[in-house]
Amino acid sequence: MAISLSNFLFAICPLLSLISAGTVTHDFEVSWIYANPDGSQNRPVMGINGQWPIPTITATKGDRIIVNLKNSLGNESTSLHFHGLYMNGSTHMDGPIGVTQCEIPPGSSFTYNFTVNLIDQPGTYWYHSHQRGQYPDGLRAPLIVHDTDSPHKNLYDEEIVLSFSDWYHDLMNPLLAQFLSIANPSGAEPVPDSSLLNETRDLSVKVEPGKTYLVRMVNMGAFAAQYVWFEDHTMQIVEVDGIYTEPTDADMIYMTVAQRYSVLITTKNTSDANFAFVGSMDQDLFDTVPEGLNPNVTGWLVYNDANEKPAPKELQAFDPFDDYTLVPQDKEEIYDHVDQQITLDMKMDNLDDGENYAFFNDITYVAPKVPTLYTALSTGANATNPVIYGANTNQFILAENQVVEIVLNNDDPGKHPFHLHGHAFQVVYRSEEEAGFYDPNNHTAFPSTPMRRDTILVRPNGNIVLRFRSDNPGIWLFHCHIEWHVASGLIATIIESPLSLQSQLDGRIPANHLQACADAGTPTAGNAAGNTKDVFDLSGENTSPGTLPAGFEAKGIVALVFSCIAAFLGMAVISWYGLSEIKK
């Protein structure tokens, strides 16, 4: 029987679409350059190919992305994480150092090579360094995945990309040294000096009357969530963190660091006036607000260059849209049966070096000697035993294709934005602040089609309940996205289907990845301590400082610090006060 050409094309159609998927290749050389984005302080920033801001990566669903990265910083190691991309089958391209790769030391190169999921990865993402505390020095930019099948494609004329971020005048290294210090026992985070829009201030966005724009927004900051609003224009939310939503109106959104929103904005029919839009940092996050801090960054929808750009009107209160009420456009139903539960009780406290750390279940994260992925790949059947991953990695082994529930109890008065690599999760519950620990027998009804995203805020002393399916073998971090809290250890390691991971990747780690390890002197086999002979012997592994005697609190450490100074000055009275605090 003769087969018609169209039937034939139809039959090989899936193949055709694979063939037509493109490849986006970037050669990125990272080096220090100088920039002064807020006009108040010229400082070194991490540029790419001699430029900063660094380039946006743009791709289409199904494309392969290749980034050939050369580290020419000279004095710091680096890496790149592609935030929000699932990395199916390519967890070794995910970026976090000590987890899925070795650090890339100065002078070394490393190739990221992965495909963007054909089916379910359109939308607004970003990429950034996943070396400890590094991206706020400038190594961060949007990553946009276009979608010819977008359900909203007929609803807009043009697309606008906007990044929001806090900004520090000092570099992260000295700030981290101040933050993680016996002189800062309460763990007060450095407060940003200003706030940027598209890595600058006073941004003009040209618009035309009578059009609808898809405005993609990313918070690439280190710390501060942003309230965002456009004066006299309504936002219609259509995507959060790569998940299409039912179009939903909002006058103001609250965007934590690492979150993204796409909104439709329809412009006025006349060009009579220009309109301000504002990002305002959530100052609740700051322990003390320095005098003179301007938490706001203003941009303008510019209809006509000849007209003035009005100062924004002052708001009396912030009343942002509640993202928990969003409904995904695909109406994926709640996973109502949980197979595996992970409970994370988080708190901040001091260890016996006097510094302030962050904990899940009383353990603060310390990176292992061997990146966790390489432990999983080199330990055979023992890879399913959590012990081999070390005492300080907060590791959880997931079986394949389970519905996993993460219950996070925030035993801290701060707000924290949590991010899971490798998945988007259903947010089945988010408590109000001060609700305490999650009580499975006492909560409001779960939504039937919960919002999904990859970064979610937990409220002060509140809790969240997240669910996802373990259908993506890999090593995935779950962590607070405030860079200060990444540094103080608010990280858990999800080890998903390690045996399937072995069949996916064993022997397939590219030579340039292993070369970076060799250059850095990082071992690539064995347990968390690098022991390949007896994987249950963890002697020599990296661990945190010890715990303080019970009752020894931040106040006591302050007293101790002052008592030392006092003793040095011979002021015996204050010295006695300090000691009495410790005995208490």
Ligand SMILES: *[C@@H]1O[C@H](CO)[C@@H](O)[C@H](O)[C@H]1NC(C)=O
């Ligand atoms: C690395 O070099 C930059 C640019 O010269 C400098 O500002 C920074 O302090 C250096 N960092 C370290 C850790 O030495």
Ligand SMILES: *[C@@H]1O[C@H](CO)[C@@H](O)[C@H](O)[C@H]1NC(C)=O
């Ligand atoms: C990227 O990965 C694909 C699939 O493994 C491979 O065919 C290709 O050669 C790789 N490209 C580079 C530049 O490493």
Ligand SMILES: *[C@@H]1O[C@H](CO)[C@@H](O)[C@H](O)[C@H]1NC(C)=O
């Ligand atoms: C803002 O930055 C993004 C990428 O970083 C760029 O695509 C966009 O054109 C910029 N917008 C304006 C108005 O300059």
Ligand SMILES: *[C@@H]1O[C@H](CO)[C@@H](O)[C@H](O)[C@H]1NC(C)=O
């Ligand atoms: C602009 O004009 C169109 C067509 O007349 C109308 O439907 C729309 O409501 C107007 N938009 C605004 C913001 O006034």
Ligand SMILES: *[C@@H]1O[C@H](CO)[C@@H](O)[C@H](O)[C@H]1NC(C)=O
């Ligand atoms: C920032 O914006 C808020 C909200 O409009 C306003 O209350 C505050 O006064 C502004 N701060 C500065 C320094 O402009």
Ligand SMILES: *[C@@H]1O[C@H](CO)[C@@H](O)[C@H](O)[C@H]1NC(C)=O
């Ligand atoms: C890729 O992983 C994501 C996240 O787990 C999952 O939702 C999706 O089904 C996977 N896609 C494929 C094609 O395997």
Ligand SMILES: *[C@@H]1O[C@H](CO)[C@@H](O)[C@H](O)[C@H]1NC(C)=O
């Ligand atoms: C249930 O939760 C509410 C709100 O958090 C709280 O006020 C109430 O006391 C709780 N009831 C029980 C029986 O624990």
Ligand SMILES: *[C@@H]1O[C@H](CO)[C@@H](O)[C@H](O)[C@H]1NC(C)=O
């Ligand atoms: C597991 O580790 C132990 C101790 O290193 C070793 O004796 C055993 O052979 C390992 N099992 C497998 C299946 O690799």
Ligand SMILES: [Cu+2]
């Ligand atoms: Cu945090």
